[in-house]
Amino acid sequence: MSHFRLFPDVILIEGSCKGALYFLTEGRVIQLGELESRIMSQLRIASIESACNDFDQIAVNKLIQSLVEDALGTIYSEDVYSESYIPNMPFELRGYLEPILIIEELSIELYPTDPYKIWTTNPKVVFQGCNSCIPTENPVKKDFLDTERLCSEIQSTAELEIKNATLHIGDLRNHENDIVSVIEILRKAHPEIDVGITTYPEEISDKTISLLKKIPNLQVTISFNAEVVEILSVLTQTCNSLSNAGIPVTLDAIFPHQDDVNRYSVVKDFATNFGYQLRTTEIIHSSTEYIYSIDRGKSRIEKTDSDAFYAKQRYSICQYGKLAINAYGEIGCCLFGKKTGSLERGIYDWLSNNEHRKGWESPKRCAGVCESCENRFACVDCALIEQISKTEPDFLKTICAYNPFSGIWEM
Amino acid sequence: MRPFVESFETRDKHKYIYDVETGTVVPDNDVLSLVIKKIGEDKKDPEISNELNRDFPKTIVEATLKFVRRWQAAYGGFLRNTSVLGHSHAVSEAAVYQEYDMGATYLMVLNLTENCNFRCKYCYLSEEYRFTRNRTESKMNFETAKEAIDRYFSYLERIKKKIPNKKAGITFYGGEPLLEFPLIKMIVNYCREKEPVPIVFNMTSNGYLLNDEISKFIVQNNIHLAISLDGSKANHDRNRVMPHGIGSFETVLKNIRKFMQAYPDYHDIGIISVFDVRTDLRENVRFFEENKLPRIFFISEVASSNTDYYDRFSREDFDKYNQTYEELLEEYIRAKQSGERISNYLEMFFEAPLSMTIIRLRAKDAKSKLVPYTNTCVPGMKISVRADGTYDICERINATFPVGDVEHGINTKAVCEVIDEYNKAVTKDCKNCTAVKNCPLCFAYTNGDRCFSIPDNFCKRWRKQQLMKLSAIYTILEKNSHAFDLLQNSLENSFAFNA
Ligand code: SF4
Ligand code: SF4
Ligand code: SF4
Numbered sequence: 001m002s003h004f005r006l007f008p009d010v011i012l013i014e015g016s017c018k019g020a021l022y023f024l025t026e027g028r029v030i031q032l033g034e035l036e037s038r039i040m041s042q043l044r045i046a047s048i049e050s051a052c053n054d055f056d057q058i059a060v061n062k063l064i065q066s067l068v069e070d071a072l073g074t075i076y077s078e079d080v081y082s083e084s085y086i087p088n089m090p091f092e093l094r095g096y097l098e099p100i101l102i103i104e105e106l107s108i109e110l111y112p113t114d115p116y117k118i119w120t121t122n123p124k125v126v127f128q129g130c131n132s133c134i135p136t137e138n139p140v141k142k143d144f145l146d147t148e149r150l151c152s153e154i155q156s157t158a159e160l161e162i163k164n165a166t167l168h169i170g171d172l173r174n175h176e177n178d179i180v181s182v183i184e185i186l187r188k189a190h191p192e193i194d195v196g197i198t199t200y201p202e203e204i205s206d207k208t209i210s211l212l213k214k215i216p217n218l219q220v221t222i223s224f225n226a227e228v229v230e231i232l233s234v235l236t237q238t239c240n241s242l243s244n245a246g247i248p249v250t251l252d253a254i255f256p257h258q259d260d261v262n263r264y265s266v267v268k269d270f271a272t273n274f275g276y277q278l279r280t281t282e283i284i285h286s287s288t289e290y291i292y293s294i295d296r297g298k299s300r301i302e303k304t305d306s307d308a309f310y311a312k313q314r315y316s317i318c319q320y321g322k323l324a325i326n327a328y329g330e331i332g333c334c335l336f337g338k339k340t341g342s343l344e345r346g347i348y349d350w351l352s353n354n355e356h357r358k359g360w361e362s363p364k365r366c367a368g369v370c371e372s373c374e375n376r377f378a379c380v381d382c383a384l385i386e387q388i389s390k391t392e393p394d395f396l397k398t399i400c401a402y403n404p405f406s407g408i409w410e411m
Numbered sequence: 412m413r414p415f416v417e418s419f420e421t422r423d424k425h426k427y428i429y430d431v432e433t434g435t436v437v438p439d440n441d442v443l444s445l446v447i448k449k450i451g452e453d454k455k456d457p458e459i460s461n462e463l464n465r466d467f468p469k470t471i472v473e474a475t476l477k478f479v480r481r482w483q484a485a486y487g488g489f490l491r492n493t494s495v496l497g498h499s500h501a502v503s504e505a506a507v508y509q510e511y512d513m514g515a516t517y518l519m520v521l522n523l524t525e526n527c528n529f530r531c532k533y534c535y536l537s538e539e540y541r542f543t544r545n546r547t548e549s550k551m552n553f554e555t556a557k558e559a560i561d562r563y564f565s566y567l568e569r570i571k572k573k574i575p576n577k578k579a580g581i582t583f584y585g586g587e588p589l590l591e592f593p594l595i596k597m598i599v600n601y602c603r604e605k606e607p608v609p610i611v612f613n614m615t616s617n618g619y620l621l622n623d624e625i626s627k628f629i630v631q632n633n634i635h636l637a638i639s640l641d642g643s644k645a646n647h648d649r650n651r652v653m654p655h656g657i658g659s660f661e662t663v664l665k666n667i668r669k670f671m672q673a674y675p676d677y678h679d680i681g682i683i684s685v686f687d688v689r690t691d692l693r694e695n696v697r698f699f700e701e702n703k704l705p706r707i708f709f710i711s712e713v714a715s716s717n718t719d720y721y722d723r724f725s726r727e728d729f730d731k732y733n734q735t736y737e738e739l740l741e742e743y744i745r746a747k748q749s750g751e752r753i754s755n756y757l758e759m760f761f762e763a764p765l766s767m768t769i770i771r772l773r774a775k776d777a778k779s780k781l782v783p784y785t786n787t788c789v790p791g792m793k794i795s796v797r798a799d800g801t802y803d804i805c806e807r808i809n810a811t812f813p814v815g816d817v818e819h820g821i822n823t824k825a826v827c828e829v830i831d832e833y834n835k836a837v838t839k840d841c842k843n844c845t846a847v848k849n850c851p852l853c854f855a856y857t858n859g860d861r862c863f864s865i866p867d868n869f870c871k872r873w874r875k876q877q878l879m880k881l882s883a884i885y886t887i888l889e890k891n892s893h894a895f896d897l898l899q900n901s902l903e904n905s906f907a908f909n910a
Contacts (some may be wrong), residue, residue: 007478008435009485025485068470071477077423080438081889085486085773090899095578096517159572351575 001047004064004110005082011309013039015374017407021072022377024085024306029378030072031301034407036063037374047079051106087306092314102353106186107335108150110179112139112327112384113170115200116225116256123283127293127399128382129336130318131252131279132223133168133198136326136335145329145343147178150200151185153325153343158189160347162323166196166221168335172203176211182216198223198252201231201238213245223313226253226267239274257291264294287395296401297411304378312363312377319359319383323347333359336384353363359383369396373404412483412633414451417845418444419878421886422744429881430488431845434773436885437842442467442475446491449697450479461561471738486774502830509787510781514570519563520795520806521621524550529617529659532650533685533713533720535807538584541717542809542860545784550591555615555800556598558817560605563794568607582613584795584806589620594627598634611635611643615683616639617651619659620868621666626673635679637708637897638667642684642695642756649689667704681708684756688732692739692760699756707759716866717809717859748890761883768880770902772848781830784841787853790814790826804829807855829854834905837853846874 006012007024019037021030032040039060042051051060067073086279093099112135118126119138126134165186169179183195196219197212204222212218220242224231235251242249253267264280271278282293304312311317324335331341331350337359341350368389370376381399389396401411418439426439427763428447437443442463447461456476463472482488498522525536525547536543560581571577583595595614602610614629618638629636640663641647648658670680682705686692699707717719743761746753765782767786772778779789790804791814797803800817803810804826812829815822841847850873857863887894 005438007482008437009478009482011738022469025481065470068474070517071474071481074442074471074474074478076438076440076441077594078423079889080425080436081436081885083436083888087431088773089770089776091725091770091902095576096580098514098574098576098578099525100573101575159569161573211649348572348575352571 001049001077001079003047003076003079004043004067004073005076005080006067007071008083008085009306010072011084012044013374014041014408015260015376015404017405018374020374020378021306022309023072023311024304026302027239027305027308029301029304029375031374036072038067039063048075055125072119073378085306086308100323101161103160103179103323104164105323106162106326107322108182109136109164109168109327109335110147110170110182111144111169111175112136113200114139115202116254118182118254118256118283119393121256121258121283122286123355124286124395125281125284125382125384125388126336127284127385128279128318129281129384130324130334130382131198131221132281133170133200133221134223134254134281134283135170139170139327141328144154144327145325147175147182149329149343150325151182153347154182154185155189159348162190162193163321164194164196165190166198169197169199169203171207172199173208174196176208180211180215182297183218194219196221196250200224201234204238204242206241208239209245209247212242218233219248219250221250221252221279223252223254224253226263227258232266232270235270250277250279252279253280255280255294257283260291262294284395284398287388287392287398290372291398292401293399296399296408300379300381300400300402302378303373309377312380313365314363315360315388316362316364316383317380319362321360323351323356331355334383337387362386369393373402375402375404412451412453414447414489415491415495415845416447417561417874417878418880419885421882421889423886423889425885425889427881427885428489429845429878430482431848432491432774433482433486433488434848436881437490440471442471443479444594446472446475446479446652450483451490456480463785464713488774502827502834504827506781507791507823507826507830510779511566511791512573513860514574514577515779515789515792516563516566516570516794517577518582519559519580520582520584520793520794521551521556521559521598522584522586522795522806523556523588523591525798526550526590527585527587527617528590530652530654530656531617532652533687539718539720540714540809542811542858543717546586549798550586551578551594551796551798551800552658553594553597555798555817556594557601559794559796559800560598560602560795562817562820564607571608577608578611579608580611580613582615582806584615587617587620588614589616589625592620592625596628599628599634603632613637613873615639617659618663618666619653621670623669623673626670629680630674630677633679635681636665637681637683638663638705640664640667640682640684640704641686642690643698645764646686646690646695646698650685650687660667664702671705672704678704678705682706683708684710684759685713687713688721688728690732691733692732696739696754696756700754707755709758709763710756716856740883747887747894750891750894763881765884766898766902767849767851767883768877769898778791782838784834784838784844784847785846785850785852790829790854791821794821805853805855808858809860811861812854812858813827833857833863837865840870844870844874846870847875849877 011022013020013022018034019032019040023030039051039055051354114135114203118134186193186195189226198221222238224235239249251271267280319333324332326335329343330339332339333356340355346404364370364376364386385399401409403410415431420426428437428439428444430437445463446459459476460472483490526547537545567579600610610631612634614634617639641651646661647660651659653659684707713720740761743757781789793805795803795806801813802815802821804814812819814825833854837852857865
C-alpha cells in the first residue's frame with residue numbers, strides 16, 4: 001500500500017463542493033476541480049490503491065503525479081501521520097500572560113455630513129465604509145461629541161499602544177481648529193502614531209490646505225462620489241493642490257449604486273494615472289435587487305502566506321486591531337459595526353470587558369455561507385456583509401459570485 | 412549548513428523527522444532524511460539527484476529536494492548555518508525593566524510561614540535537600556504582606572494601562588499556609604478592597620487543617636485550592652507523615668470529602684500527587700478511579716537534584732517501577748489511539764509530561780531575550796516573598812539568590828546577576844541542542860549554593876526522552892489524529908483567568 005501526503009506547508013481546505021490547496025510558503029491558493037477535490041479528501045484517509053478503486057485510476061494517478069511534480073507532496077509506503085506547518089504554538093496567551101494590547105487603527109468620526117444623500121436611500125450596508133467619511137448613521141442628530149471630551153479620552157490612552165489613527169470628517173471647513181487640536185492631542189499622547197484624515201473633496205479649500213500643510217506627516221484620503229460624472233475634474237484640482245502642498249493623498253471612491261452603470265474602470269484609470277492608491281466604499285441597498293459589488297470575481301482570492309492563513313482562522317481580518325469612536329461617543333471595533341461601549345464609560349472599560357475581542361475574533365470561517373467555502377482563508381471582506389449573510393445568505397451574492405455549494409463562480 | 416533535526420520511529424516502525432527550528436514533525440520516506448544529509452554535506456542539487464535517483468523515483472527525489480530547499484529558505488528549517496549562532500550576552504538592567512514594563516509579572520507567592528504540621532519525607536524545605544531552608548518557626552506578619560501587596564498592586568495599576576485585560580494572582584504558600592488562616596483572611600480582605608486588576612488566589616495545602624470555617628472562606632473568596640494527596644493510603648502514608656511518623660491519609664481524605672459534600676459545585680479544588688520509584692502506580696490508578704475526588708491538577712516526581720533521597724531505593728525498586736511504567740505507558744497509548752476513556756491518574760501521569768512536547772514552541776513564538784534558551788520563566792514573572800519579606804524569583808528556588816525585599820522592591824541588579832549566572836552555567840550549549848524548544852531546566856531545577864549547574868547527564872537524557880515522547884505522541888496520532896485536541900483547550904484555559 002502507498003500513501004500520498006502533502007508537505008507540511010501545503011494545506012487542503014475542503015469546501016462543500018470543491019477544495020483548495022493553500023501553498024503557504026509561496027502564498028498561492030490552488031483551486032481544485034470537483035473530482036480532484038474528492039480524490040484529495042479520500043487520499044487524506046485512505047491509500048492510493050483504495051483511491052484508485054473508488055475513482056478513475058487514471059485521474060488519481062494524474063493528480064498525484066502533478067502534485068509530486070509541483071513539489072506539493074510526496075509518497076510513502078506506510079500510513080504515516082502528517083501535520084501542517086504552524087508558526088506559533090496552537091493557543092493564545094490570555095489572562096495571566098496576556099501580552100500588551102496593540103491598537104492598529106483608531107477611527108474617529110467627527111462632524112458627519114451626508115452631501116451625497118446616502119442615508120435618504122435607506123442603505124442596508126455601507127460596504128467597506130471604513131475607507132470613507134460617510135456618516136455612520138443618518139446625521140439628523142446634532143448632539144455631536146465635543147472635542148474637549150474626546151481629547152481628554154485620547155489623553156487617557158497614552159499608555160496604550162496605538163499605531164494609526166484616522167479622523168473621518170464630514171464638515172471639515174467649519175471645524176478646522178478643532179480637528180487640529182485633536183491631531184495634536186493624538187500626537188502628544190502617542191508620539192509615534194501615524195495620523196490621517198478622510199474627508200470629501202468639497203471640504204478642501206485653499207485655506208484648509210494651508211492649515212493641513214502645517215501638520216507634519218498627515219495622510220489625506222479624499223472620499224468622493226464616483227457616480228457623479230463631473231467629479232474627476234474637481235478631484236484633479238483638489239489632488240493637485242494637496243500634492244503641491246506636499247500632502248500625500250489616497251482616494252476612496254464611493255459607489256452609491258444609484259444606477260447600474262459601472263464606473264469603476266474610469267475611476268481606476270484616474271487613480272493609476274495619478275499614482276494614487278484607490279480604495280472603495282459601496283452602498284448596498286438590498287440583496288434581492290442584485291446591484292453587484294464591483295469586484296465579485298476570482299480576484300477576491302488573495303495571496304495567503306502562513307501568517308495570513310492562520311490569522312484568518314482566528315480573526316476578522318478587517319476588524320482586527322481596530323477601535324472606533326463615532327460622532328456620538330459610541331465605541332465599537334468598526335465605525336459601521338455594532339457599538340458596545342461609550343466614551344461615557346470610557347475606552348478602558350470597553351477594552352477590559354473584552355468587547356473588542358467580539359469583533360476582532362469573528363473569523364470568516366464562522367460566517368454563514370463562507371463557512372462552507374474552501375476560499376474562506378484566502379478572501380477578505382467587510383465583516384458587515386459576513387454578519388448580514390449569516391441571517392440573509394443571499395446577501396453574499398452582491399459581493400461574491402462564488403457559490404461554494406456548486407463550486408461555480410456565478411458572475 | 413548542518414542538519415538540525417532528530418529522527419524517531421513510532422511503534423509501527425514508521426520513520427519521522429523532527430525539525431527543531433520549526434518544531435514540525437515530517438514523515439520520512441528515506442528520501443527526506445537522505446536529502447537533508449546530503450545538503451548538509453554541501454552537495455549541490457544535481458549531484459544529490461544523481462546519487463538518489465539510483466534508488467528512488469526521480470520525481471520523488473526532485474519534489475523532496477525542492478521542498479527541503481524552500482523549507483530551509485522560508486522557515487530556516489532542517490539545516491542551518493552553524494557560523495551564525497550567537498552567544499548569550501550579559502543582560503542589562505534596562506532589558507530587565509523593559510520585560511517588566513511589558514507586563515511580565517503575574518504572580519506573587521506569599522510564603523506565610525516556614526513551619527509545617529507535617530514531616531513529609533521528600534519535603535523540599537527540609538534537611539533532605541541541600542541549600543534549601545529547613546522548617547523554622549518564622550512566619551509572615553500582616554505588615555510585611557501588606558507592603559509586598561502594595562508594591563505588587565502599584566505595578567499592576569501601571570501595567571493595566573497597557574494591558575487592560577491584565578489578570579494576576581497571589582499564591583499562599585509555606586510551610587503549611589493554613590497554619591496562618593487569620594493572616595490569610597486579612598490578606599484576602601485587604602486585596603479585595605484594593606485590587607487594581609482581578610486577582611486570583613491560589614493555595615497549596617496539605618489539607619489537614621481544612622475545616623468548615625476555612626472551607627467556607629475558600630469558596631466565598633474563590634480561592635483555587637490544591638491539596639497534596641499522593642494516592643492510596645499506602646502510597647500516601649509512606650511519605651506524607653506527621654511528627655512522630657503517623658500517616659496523614661485518613662484526615663486529609665476525610666477533609667476533602669467533607670469539602671466536596673458541602674460544596675459539590677466548587678470546581679477550583681484539585682489534587683497534587685507526588686510519586687517516587689516505590690509508588691504503586693497501579694494502586695493509585697485504582698484509588699482515583701474508585702474514589703470520587705477532585706480532579707488531579709498535576710502529578711510530580713520527587714525532585715532528584717541536591718538530595719540523596721533516591722539512594723534509599725534498591726535496584727529492584729527501580730526495575731519494578733520501570734516495568735510498571737512501561738506497561739502503563741502502553742495502556743495509555745492504546746487507550747488514546749482508540750479514543751477510550753482514560754483514568755484521571757493515568758492521563759495526568761503521562762499527558763502532563765507529554766504536553767510540553769505536544770504543544771512545543773514554534774518558529775515564531777517569542778522567547779525572552781533575557782533567557783533565550785530552555786523553557787524557564789523570566790525572573791520576575793513571579794515574585795516569591797519569604798516570611799521576612801525577602802524576594803526570591805520562585806518559591807522553589809533555594810535561599811541563595813535573593814532579588815530584593817518588600818522595603819526596596821525588586822533589585823534588578825541582583826536579577827541580572829542571577830540571569831547571567833544561569834546563562835553562563837546552564838545554557839552555554841543550548842544553541843546546538845535539539846531539545847531546546849521544550850527543555851524544563853529552569854532556575855529552580857538547577858540551583859546549587861549561589862550557583863547553577865546542570866544535573867549530571869541531564870541533557871543527554873532529556874534529548875533521549877524527547878525522542879521517546881515524540882515516538883509515543885505520533886504512535887497515538889497515527890491512529891487518532893484528534894487525540895490531543897482537548898489538551899490544547901485545557902492548556903489555553905489554564906493560563907486564562909477564571910476567577
Ligand atoms: S466571500 Fe465567502 S463564498 Fe465568496 S469566495 Fe469568499 S469565502 Fe467563499
Ligand atoms: S466591517 Fe471591516 S471592512 Fe466593513 S466597514 Fe467595518 S472595518 Fe471596514
Ligand atoms: S537539554 Fe541541556 S543543552 Fe538542551 S536546552 Fe536543555 S539545558 Fe540546554
